[in-house]
Structure formats: structure tokens, C-alpha cells
Amino acid sequence: MVEVDQDVVAAARVRTLRLLRISAWTGVVGGGLILVLAGVMAALATGPLGGTGFMLAALMAVPGVILLASERKKFARIRELQATWERYGLPDVAMRMSAQGLRISVDTAPDHVFLPWLAVAGFHVRTWRGQQLLMLGLAPGVTPASPGVIGLDHPDVQRVLSRKVLGVKGLRFAVPTLRRPLPEIDQAAAYFTQGRVRIS
Numbered sequence: 001m002v003e004v005d006q007d008v009v010a011a012a013r014v015r016t017l018r019l020l021r022i023s024a025w026t027g028v029v030g031g032g033l034i035l036v037l038a039g040v041m042a043a044l045a046t047g048p049l050g051g052t053g054f055m056l057a058a059l060m061a062v063p064g065v066i067l068l069a070s071e072r073k074k075f076a077r078i079r080e081l082q083a084t085w086e087r088y089g090l091p092d093v094a095m096r097m098s099a100q101g102l103r104i105s106v107d108t109a110p111d112h113v114f115l116p117w118l119a120v121a122g123f124h125v126r127t128w129r130g131q132q133l134l135m136l137g138l139a140p141g142v143t144p145a146s147p148g149v150i151g152l153d154h155p156d157v158q159r160v161l162s163r164k165v166l167g168v169k170g171l172r173f174a175v176p177t178l179r180r181p182l183p184e185i186d187q188a189a190a191y192f193t194q195g196r197v198r199i200s
Contacts, residue, residue: 001097003179004105006090012174013085020078027071034064094173097188101148104136104171106156113157113171116148117192123199125175125182128168132175134182134199135168 042057084107091105101116121137144153151157163169175182186199 002094002173002185004091004094005177005179006092008177009090009174012177017078017082020074020081024071024074024078027067027074031064031067031071034067035061038064094178095185097192099192102136102189106154106160106171112154113151114149115142115152117197119146119149120193120197122197123185123189125199126168126172133168133172134175134178134185136171136173138171 038057038061041060042054044053088107091107094105096103101114102120104113104115106113115138119139119142121139124135124137126133126135142149142152146152152161157171159165160169160171178185182199189197189199
């Protein structure tokens with residue numbers, strides 16, 4: 001069993017939400033500045049080129065409006081993420097290994113996903129923005145309907161498998177949040193799979 005360091009996860013969630021909000025507010029400020037510049041250009045558009053000036057100001061305003069609309073959606077996603085984390089709390093366990101397979105937790109599905117060992121290709125370590133991630137690789141052709149697989153069709157699991165979430169696509173665990181070191185996890189996976197599943 002690989003437990004989760006809940007203090008580390010809680011601090012990481014606070015940091016993630018803060019960075020996402022900073023990014024969104026930066027976009028709002030940028031969109032606002034573009035609209036202010038377009039307004040100034042429209043106000044200065046006088047004389048024989050006034051019509052052209054107004055048209056240029058309108059064209060300049062379009063990216064500002066698009067940027068503001070995009071940041072509004074980003075704020076909505078931040079609220080959804082925060083609400084999800086509050087609703088499901090912090091998982092106690094990241095993964096459990098047994099002779100039958102691997103049971104893993106994701107944010108909204110703690111202890112929900114089970115993969116028989118034949119569905120697991122292995123693990124590898126990836127670094128993203130200075131943070132080490134333990135990535136879980138599925139065997140080729142594994143789907144939610146594969147024999148013995150449970151929970152792979154969960155919406156949150158499908159979301160991380162099909163597109164990048166916080167910059168990374170796939171099932172993963174932040175290494176600093178795991179209470180067991182990678183060599184122990186590697187040895188346990190090797191033990192249960194006769195050396196087939198390892199951390200590379």
C-alpha cells in the first residue's frame with residue numbers, strides 16, 4: 001500500500017489554485033489593457049481617417065474581448081476544480097498492489113480504479129515544471145471493457161487519459177505526495193509481476 005502524504009497534497013492544491021488564479025487575473029488585466037488601448041484609439045480617431053481609425057480600434061478590441069471570455073471560462077474551471085477537491089477531500093491511499101493487480105486513486109475516485117497486472121505496461125518518472133511525476137502506463141489496447149478492469153470509465157479517469165490536465169496527460173502520481181520511495185514501489189511491482197512491471 002502506498003499512502004498519500006495529505007499535508008503535501010493539501011499544500012500543493014492551495015499552490016495550484018493560487019497559480020491558476022494568478023494566470024487568470026493576468027489574462028483579465030491583459031484583455032482589459034487591450035480594450036483600453038482600443039478605446040483610446042477610437043477616441044483619437046478624428047479627421048479624414050476617422051472611419052479607418054474606428055475600424056482599426058474595433059479590430060484591436062476583438063482580441064481583448066476573446067481574452068476576457070477565455071479567462072471567464074478559466075475562472076469557472078478553477079471554481080469547479082476547487083469544488084471537486086472540497087467534495088471528495090484528500091485520498092488516504094494512492095495505490096494498493098496485490099497478486100491480482102493494482103488499485104489506484106484519482107481525485108474524484110479514491111480506490112475506484114482496479115487494473116489487473118496484464119493491463120499495466122509499467123511506470124515511468126517524468127518531470128513537469130520541476131516536479132517529479134510517477135506515470136502509470138496502460139498496456140496496449142486496454143479499455144474500460146478489458147477483462148478485470150474496473151473504473152477506467154470514470155469521467156475523471158477518462159479526462160486525464162484523453163487530454164492534458166494541469167499540463168500532463170495520463171494517470172499519474174506526484175512523487176512528493178507518496179509516502180513510500182520509488183525504489184520500494186518498484187520492488188513491490190516487480191514482486192507481484194515476476195519482474196515484468198517496473199519503474200523506468
